[in-house]
Structure formats: C-alpha cells, structure tokens
Amino acid sequence: MPRRNHTPDLMESQPGSHAPSPTARRVRVMLPLPFAGALDYRAPTGLDLRPGDIVSVPLGRRTETGVVWDMELRLPPEFIPPPMPPVAAGRLRAVGGRLDLPPMPAPLRRFIDWVAAYTLSPPGMVLAMALRTSTTAAAPRPAAGWKVADEIPPGLRLTPARQKVLDIARAGPPMSTTDLATRAGVGASVVRGLAQAGCLHEVVLPAPRAFATPDPAHAPPVLEGEQADVARALRDTVAEDRFSITLLEGVTGSGKTEIYMEAIAACLEKGLQVLVLLPEIALSSQWTERFERRFGTAPALWHSDLGPRLRRVTWRAVADGEAHVVVGARSALFLPFVRLGLIIVDEEHETSFKQEEGVTYNARDMAVVRARMDNAPIMLVSATPSLETLANVGAGRYRHLRLGARHGNASMPQVRTLDMRASPPERGLFLSPVLTDAIAQTIGRQEQAMLFLNRRGYAPLTLCRTCGHRMQCPNCTAWLVEHRARRILTCHHCGHHEAMPPACPSCNAEDSLTPIGPGVERITEEARATFPDARILVMASDTLHGPAATAEAVDRIARREVDLVIGTQIVAKGWHFPHLTLVGIVDADLGLGGGDLRAAERTVQLLHQVAGRAGRAEAQGHVLLQSYVPDHPVMEALVSGDFASFMEQEAEQRRPGFWPPFGRLVALIVSADTPEAADMTARALGHEAPRLDGVQVLGPAPAPLAILRGRHRQRLLLRARRNIPVQPIMREWLSRVKPERGARVDVDIDPISFL
Template identity: 65%
Template sequence: MTTHTLTNPKDNGKSSSGHRVSVLVPLPFPGPLDYLSHEALSPGELVAVPLGKREVVGCVWEATTHLPPDFQRPVGKTVPLSRLRTIGHKLEVQPLPPSLRHFIDWVAAYTLTPPGLVLAMAMRVHLGDTPKPALGWVRTQKPEEKIRITPSRRAVLDAASHIPMTTSDLAEASSTSSAVVRGLATAGLLEQVVISASSPFHPPNPDYGTPRLSEEQEEVSKKLTNLVEAHHFDVLLLEGVTGSGKTEVYFEAIAACLRQQKQVLVLLPEIALSTQWTDRFARRFGVEPAIWHSDLGAKRRRETWHAVAKGEAQVVVGARSALFLPFETLGLIIVDEEHESAFKQEEGVMYHGRDMAIVRGRLVNAPVILVSATPSLETLANVESGRYQHELLTSRHGGATMPSVSLVDMKENSPERGFFLSPKLCTAIDETLANGEQAMLFLNRRGYAPLTLCRACGYRAQCPNCSAWLVEHRARGVLTCHHCGHIERIPKECPQCHAENSLVPIGPGIERITEEAKQRFLDAKILVMSSDTLASPSATAEAIRQIADEEVNLIIGTQIVAKGWHFPKLTLVGVVDADLGLGGGDLRAAERTVQLLHQVAGRAGRAAHAGQVYLQSYVGEHPVMKALIANDFQSFMEQEAAQRRPSFWPPYGRLAALIISAATAEAADALAKEIALYAPEREGVQILGPAPAPLAVLRGRHRRRLLLRTMRGIAVQPILRDWLKDIKVKGTTKIEIDIDPISFL
C-alpha cells in the first residue's frame, strides 16, 4: 500500500535515525501519511501527530489484503526520513484491532471515501490517553506515639481502613477537612493507593431468565444456536410475522455466543427502539446491555468505547455507527428490522449499515442474523440465490392472531369538509375506547400541515434554502423546513399580496390530526408520538410507560410507532393516509409503503384481544392495498421482483449516484455536463442524466444528479474511479458518490 508523506523542513525531528511509520489520520487524505518515530510502533496503536500547526490523533496503519482486488491507493512520493515530521507520543489506550482496521479500509474502498473519514467514525470519542486511575488513602501500620493526634486527626484515622477512600470521601466521613487528611499522609499514617475501578457494564448471564418458547420458536432457536456454535461466517434471515417473538428467538443465539466468551453486536434502526428492547434484554440476561448512539454523553461514550475494546462490554446494542466500535472478540452480529432505510447513512460516508454489518461479520468470521417481518427485496434475493439461510416464524406468540385489515374507501366514506378521519374509522375508535382498549392513529407526516397557501393570490410558503415547502408547526407558531432546519414565524399576512388572514393550511400533519381527535373523541386520553415530542430516549421510555400502564388510550404517531413495540391493550390501528409515500417515482416507493404499513398494522392485537386495522385510501386497487388487505407480503414482493428483474434494477442490477452540488445553478450544470461528456460506454452499463435532483436546491446549494446502472455482475467502483479520474472540481463545487442509493432526492 502506497502512503503519502507530510514534511516540514522546520520540524525539530530532523534526525535520519528512526522508523518510517504510516499513520492514518481522521481527515480526507487519500491514504496514510508518513511520519518519523524513534520507537517501534505496531499497527493499530493510536498516536498524536503534528499536522500543520495543530496536533491530531491518528492510527498506525499497514497494508491490508482485505481491499477489493481492483483497488489501488494513489501513488505518493517516498521522502527521506530526515524530512519527515516526528510522531508526538503514543496514547495509552487499546490499539484498534486488525479486524476494525481492515473494515475501515474495506468501507472506504467500497464507498469511494477517503479512509481517514471512515476512521473518524471509529474515533468519534475524545480518546486522549487512558484516564489516570483514581487514588485513595488507606491506614498504614506506622505507630502513633510520636505524632500529635488532634480530635480531627483521630476522626480521620477512625474512618480510614484498608479499603481506599478518596480525599473528599475521607474528609466527609470524618467531618474534617482535606488538609487534615493530607497532614496525616505527610506524617506517614495514611498511604495513597490506586482505587480499583469496576466496569460500568456487568456481564450478562446467558442462563438468567430462560424463556418458555413455543415448539416453532424452539426449533428455529436451535438452528440459530447451531449457526453461532459453528464458528464461521454465514448470513441467516430470521423472518417472522409481527408478534411472533423473533427477539426472544435470537436472544438464544446471543446466549450461545456469551457462553463462548465472545462479544455480540445488535443493530437497531432507531434509538427509540432501545428503550423497550433493553427492558426485554434485562429480563432475559439479568443486566442491561451497553448502548451506543449519538445522544450518549461524552463520558458515557468514552466508557463504552474503552469497555468494548477491553472486552468488558459483552453485548452492545446501537445504531449503525456501532459497527465502528473496536470489538476484540466479536462473535455475532444481529441486524434487527433489517429492511429499514434508517440503516443507510446519506451524508458524509454514505454506507448501508445492514450491508456493512455483513462485511464486518465476514472479516471476523462471525455469523450475521438479519431480522424482519417484512424483509427487503435485496435480502430476499440473496435468500433466493442461496447466499443466505432462511428461517421463518409463521404464527404469533401466545396464541394471538393476526389483525384483520379493512380498506376505507375515502371516495365513498369521506369525512366532513376540513376533517381527515372518516366516519367509519371514527365509529371503530369509539367502540374500541368504550371497550376499555387502546387505539392508534398513524400518519407519517410531522407538523400541522405540509403546505401553507394564500387563498387570495396562490402564494406558497417555500424554504429560502431548499426546493421544499415549509411545514407549519402550529404548536410552536412557526413554519420550518425539514431538510435544512430553516425556521420563521407564521406570518399574519401574505408575504406576496399582503392580504390579512389569507394563509390556510393544506393537507394534514400529525398536529392537525391530534386537533381533530381532541374535538371528535372528547373523553380520549391522547398521547402524541413523533420525533418532535419524543426528543430523547428518556422521553420515549416515559411514553411507553404511559401506554403500558393504560394512562392513555389513543396514541397518535408518525413512523416511530411502526417500530417493534408491544402494547398488549392496543387493538385498533387507523392509517390516516395509506397512500402517502406511493407517489414521486421512487424505485422503492411501493416496497417501503407496504413494509411501513404492514409494520404499523402489526401493532394491533398482539395479546388476548383480536386486532383491527383500517386503511384510509383513495387508491384501493393499488397492489400495496391489496397485499395489506390479504396479508400477503410474499406475493407482493414476488411481483416487485418480477418488475425489477428484466431491467436490472436493484437487487438484480447495481446503482451508483453522482450528486453534483454548487453555489450556483450555472456551476452545477457546467460540472454535470463535463462529467456526462466522459461517461463510460460499455455493454451492461447505462448512464442516466444529468438532471436536476428532485430537491434541486438543498441548504442553499444547487444539485444535479447522474445515475450509473450496471448489470449485477459488473462492479461500479472501478468504473467510477476511471470515469472521474480526470475531472477537476473547482472552488466550492462538490461531487458526492452514493453507492447503492436508497433515496433519490
């Protein structure tokens, strides 16, 4: 592997003696930088190195055989040792293990991202050196005869023992001051020792709460356990209807891994899911797992990172970024709700957490279990080709039945003007609440209304930075852009024609449905669940408690309510706008909609009482609606596959998106046209575009897109590298590459 050099003639370390060391720094260089070291360093060790006028933490790097066979790093010059800058010092922390370093290289090569930016995701904690150990005081055996013992000193000596206590704790226990403690230390009656720090993560007990599984669950759990005990890489899809107990089944695989003294990583698509999941984990294993996500405080992140590196955190549950933790003995990876698009990171390093979890498993020779009630077409295609194993849970746990799904034709059962809940759905909610049960209304749209319109001149409130309408959030009295975060007060008059009280909301958001529900169901105890109301895991936990304790009986929510919640008293789900998400020409629009609504429907009737689901729709003949009503997910996915296969759309072909962005439309157009002129021409490869992106302006930048499509057996990375190698990007214009895009905005 060729490395790049960083030299500085003014650097103090001009000696030619020492070692040339390659160091990867968390910045967008095309490869590692060469430095001079006066001590032998091993790959994976973290070091502080000079970079310009500052010092950064990097990782000693090495050549790897885990890159794609066609990949080569850019060639750099070999500079004499005398011109290399000297490494500052080595950090006293656990080195990054080889499997993580190979993974970083693999992700960088696959996503065409500078490896330093991938490394940054593995070092997104303020590492520094290992914190200095806490020190405490213990009583010595020195006699007291020749030392003046005051009442204060006597109190300290009586409180001290062979168990170390910090200065402040000992002073508090003896009701004296820290000066008295230090005086006794000077006199030799107290000795300072290291206080042993206990890990904040207790080891889970695989035999703590052994569950009672059904015969079907028991059979599948044995196959998962055998997979773990085989000690080699494999991928298995665990598919099961909603409420079938998939979590309890894969817990048995976790238990098998723990018995082998290996670590487990569980990926969840949303932080909100961790609340109920960790409770279930604690009931099964006696302790909570380590948690990893962006909302953790800095101290907890450092503790978790170091505990993972030392093997003290045996089970980690986290968001996609947990893939980049320094696991030393990773023995199992589980991707729950593997179909979720939230696993795709669409800014910075654009990677898919599910796909990279499979790569991480292969690099450590560990099995990967993908879990879903509505698997993605990509995963089903791999099952069909024999690349993945497949296990199926066909029935709900504990005798519960699947909910009945009914279509509410909004052309025939329309609500009153200005309202959005049909009479049929309202009647069903009334009956559910009267029976002492819980109901849920689902609308995947935040705010009060998605569009604000002037009825006098037709003006529409639009974001000044994006090609998007501003969403009204009436509770806060603002219009906001959900893409860039722009906020402005709701005006009292039209900004264009200045007509007063002429601005009207168009369409419903969750706030508007809540307003309607309060008018329609006067005695309902309503809880709203959306990212606006549940801003933290603790807020989510409180909402779950209120539902479980039946303090609320009508839940109104966005897609957060579609996750794997288990609410025994919830028997009715009403989907306010089942057609939302079907438009826009998105390749995966129908697949996403059927997955989302199937998951929402799965919240109903998960215990003793049967569930009902009402889908409000204007397009009842759409294949998505038919599949949901018939509860026939498999046939729908077979139809989707049949539509995509002939034209080589994913998963039967490969896609890569090129997103050009610039400060002006002219600059974006110019670069897009230049790139198109160099477009590759070969069999099995097609270039679509350039064209304005659906969001043609985002955060003030003008955007153009090109799409590279190839047949399944043709890798897109070498084509892209060759295509773009001579393209010169000027000024603030940017080219972003999205391999395997999920969103086409």
C-alpha cells in the same frame, strides 16, 4: 482530494531537526482527515511501532492523532485504488509518540479500508468515525484511597472517631476519603488528619468496571415449539464460531427479540462480544428493559446523544473487552471490538440504516462486511425483510429462519381497507366516519387505539386563497410545513423556520393563508374535537425529544394512561403495546407517489409494521387503511397478509431492467453555489460518461430537490449489471472531469434516496 506527493510541506523535516538515518523504519499513519490514504512517517529510534498503535504525529505546524496503518491494503483487486508514489526517506518526519490507548484491532483496520474503497470515500474520513476526539482524550486520573499503615506513630491521641476510622480501614479494602468518612460516621477532616499523622497511607484504587457482565443464565425464557426450534438453530450458529449470515424473519409479535437474545446468551457463554444495531435510538429504551430482564444488567449504549465522557468510557470498555454487549446506531459498527462474536441487525429493512451525509454507507450491508472481517456470524432480523436480503436468501447466500405465529395466544390483526370514495370524511376533516366509529367503540371497551400518519406538523403546504402564493423555503425547492403549536413555518430539509405571517407575503391579503393537507398536529386537533374525553398522546420526533422522553411515553401507554395514540413513523418501530387493539392508517396512499424505485416496497413494510402494533395480546386486533386506491397491490398485500407474494411480484418487475437487487446503482449528486456551475459540471460528467456493455448512465437532470440548503443540484445515475464492479468505472469516470469552481460531486454507491 490531496495526494501525499502533492503535500510536501506536511511531511518535510523542519529546519534544525535531526536528519533521519538511511535505515530509519518507515511507517504509514492514517489520519482522520480527507487525504487519499495513509501518510508516510519514520519511527523514532527505540519506539517499536506496530499497525494499530494510536500515535501523535506532526502535520504542518500542528499535531494530529492517527493510527499506524498496514503497509498493504487487503482488498479485492477491483477495490484497490491506483498506488501513490512513496515519499523520499529524507523528507520523512518522525512520529511524535504512542498514546496510552488500546491499539486498533486488525479486523477494524481492514474494515475501514474496505468501506472507504467500496464507497469511494477518503479512508481518513472513515477512520474519523472510529477515532473521534472524545475517545482519545486523556483517561481520568486514578482515584486515590487509604489503607492503614503498618505501624501507628507512638503518642498519637486516638479519639473514638479516629479509632472507628482505623477499625473500618483495617477490616476492608482501601476506600476513598468520602467513603471511609461516611462508613465511620465522621467528617472527612478526621480521615485527612489521620493521613497527615502517618496512620493512613495513600493507595491507588482499582478502577470500577464501566459495565457489569451480563449473565446468560439470569432469566432464560420458556420457549416451545417453533420458537424453541429457531432459538436452538441460532445458538448452533453461534457455536459454529465462523462467519455466516442468517435472516430471522418473523411476523410482528412473534418474539423475535427474545429469541435472538438466546444467540446473545450463547455468545456470552463463550466470553465473546456482541453488537446489536437498531435503526432508531428511540427503540433503545424498551429494548434495554427486555435485555435487563433477560440478563440482569444493562448493555452498553452507543449513539450520537452520548456525552463526551460516557462516549470515551464506552469506547475504552469496548477496546478492553469489558463491554460485552453494545446496542447502538449505525456508527457502533466502527467501535474497536477485540473479540466480536456476533452482530445482530434488528429491523434490517429500515432505510434509516443508510448514512446520507459525509461517508454514505448502508449500515446493514457494512455490518455483513464487518462480520466477515471478524469471522463472526451476523443475523438480520425483520418481519418485512428487504428485497435485497430476500434475493440473497434465494441465491443461497443467506440462511433463512421463519417464525410464522405470534407469541402466546395472540393472533394476527384483521386488516381491511376503507375506500375513501365510498366513506369520505366530512368537509374539512380527514377521518372517515367508519374509522371514528371504530375508535369510539375501542375506547368504550377500555382498549387503546392508534392513528398513524407519516407527516409531521400541522399541514405540509400553506397557500394564499387570494393569489395562490405557496409558502416555500428560501433555501430549498420545498414547501414550508406549518407547525401550528409553535406558530412557525419550517423546512424539514434544511431546518429554516420563520413565524407564520399575518398576511400573504405576495399580495398582502390578510387572513388568506390556508393549510392544505393534514399532518399529525391537524389529525390531533380533529381527534380532540371528535373524542373530547379521550386521553390523547402524540408520538413524533417534534414531541419526543430523545430516548428518555420516548421511554416515558411508552410507559404511559403500557400503564393504560392513554386512550388514543397519534404518531408518525416512530410508532412503527418494535413497540409492544398489549392493550392496543385498533390501528387506523390515516393516509395509506401517502408513500406511493413519486418515482422512487422502492416506493411500493417501503410502503408495505412501513404499514405492515404499524399494523403489527395491534392485537399483540389476547384481544383481537383490527387495522383500517384509509385509501383512495384500495385495489392497489400494496393494499391487497396488507389485507391478505401475503407479504411473500408481494415481494415476488416486486422482484419480477425489477429483474428485467437490472434494477436492485438484480443490478447495481451509483448516484452522482452535483451541487454548486450557482445553477451555471452545477449545470456545467453535470454536463461534463454526462459527456465523459462510461460507454460499456452492461452499463447505462441516466442524466444529467435536475434533482427532485433542485435546491437544497442554498446549493443547486443535478443528478446522474449509473446502472450496471450485478456482476460488474462499479468502483473502478467510477474512479476512471471521475478522474476525467474537473468540477467547476464552487461545485462538488458526491458519490452514493447503492443509493436509497433519490432526492
């Protein structure tokens, strides 16, 4: 990571440039590049630069876009990195100019500094998430329109077509050539002819609003009892106009979305902006429909699938305060809100809120920080809150609101386990006869059923019956997954794929490659054979490419054009399928293996969410869990519906060892081109590991994915008591070790994945 005093060539004045005045004003400019901090420049005479201004600056022989930064970091003492020596005044280069863009608000600048310090990331890389090239591109030229001149040139021949154009132009606001011609029913040449004759003068048309203002009084819901009480409490929270954290916990189908939209309405009534974070973009279609019904217009969307133009328009609308409600993925946290009044994190327990590549951060946790920076309330919403959130509730840091009943006449589904040892499927199949009978009866009643298996493709493993060879990824220590529909084997970690070979690549035996275990494609194949007349829909990331395809699939289910839904994790999201009454979990034991700290918690959350798709209307819902360990605490919790007791047991297991949320974890992932470089760097880190009271370092050890994308990997894990700040410990530790050539050390504060 370069330091400012190590890169003089980037900042020295070029030969022939004017020498800076001794009194030249020094400014700090943060660039979206992996520097250790902001770089020093001088403000040109006559250019009044202030923190937040977006500017162009010279960097070496090129020009970069950056942000004028604050002179001092406003961070907790343990977060502040060691200071860097200032650059001499004589070496300062001048800022090129200020861009015609809204300045970056102070709360967002403080948030960027905080995220960088907390995650031990270069602040410029955090800034890059807030200042992308597409958002700083030149604004489109204003559209031109026409208005009638004060005087019509004498002698001008006014045909009926020309007269009609002039009459329409006089009667209304200025219009573009196309609009004016269309309204008058003439060709565009008639309009241009009048302009050339001096009858029409060109004017700049006002830019159309990018997003309509949602109306909080458009269609308020009728809420009673518990729902009305919780909605009133959320509105009161917004009215307090200060930072606070509220957990809204409600059983699946209790109307959490409609209720927290009342908090959005309260915020809109005050003229403030709202940010709603969703764990998956696929959720945005049904969520947006609900929003439009409530507020009469669509919200602004922010996610990676937006095109450059829409991304630029949305970014500017947020910065100008024109986008009142933004719903987006985790990157929406870094938008330049100017009057942020509320943040909502829906499905707060979802692990997809964790950014694993580049700057590693948990959007749920960082959303709390962003709310604090903007002095705004934040609401975390879930039917199965994370243990971290529940621990904060128990410590009194978060307020807790509950919804214990489903909306309307709906009741919670009845859940029971199917002991696969007592009711096994036929040889070569994966669905118990008890489950298939239940599906047949459900379809016979013209109700819908769902099968859930959190595994894409046809089979997770392919091996040779003759020699036992297993098809493995050449770039990762992972098995290749068969996708029979596309006749390929693929790695779900690096994306490598290859055609299914006709013979074993090891022993050349033909027709000997056999799929082991099921994926959703294989379950679909079995379901089509078992229910030949059923209308089957598969919902998986392989079959639904983007929000539009997901919205169409959801609409088909709602229109009752589907009898049986088969899906992966995407079906566990907050969908409302009123005619779906049966959910079958194909492999309820799937997430319980391995050494993941949160395996049981994640499994109960996921399966509870999937089960919550059943019986959301008047008809009773049923959930069948296929399991070989029906007495496992996870299965017992799902059957009893006692989520709170299960989480209390989880907490008691973690508390003695200071495992999260009762302790802190930091993962170090060493990767290198060669196993020797990875091993030597990991050993050096292990040798220099901190030896402090309340701190323990585990490892080094080969990562579960010992090779990923061709790089060899080792892991170390630092565990500390909750009251010990880990950032200064990590900075000191990393400063003592120089990675081997070709090796890299990635730091993951509060890791979620242990692969």
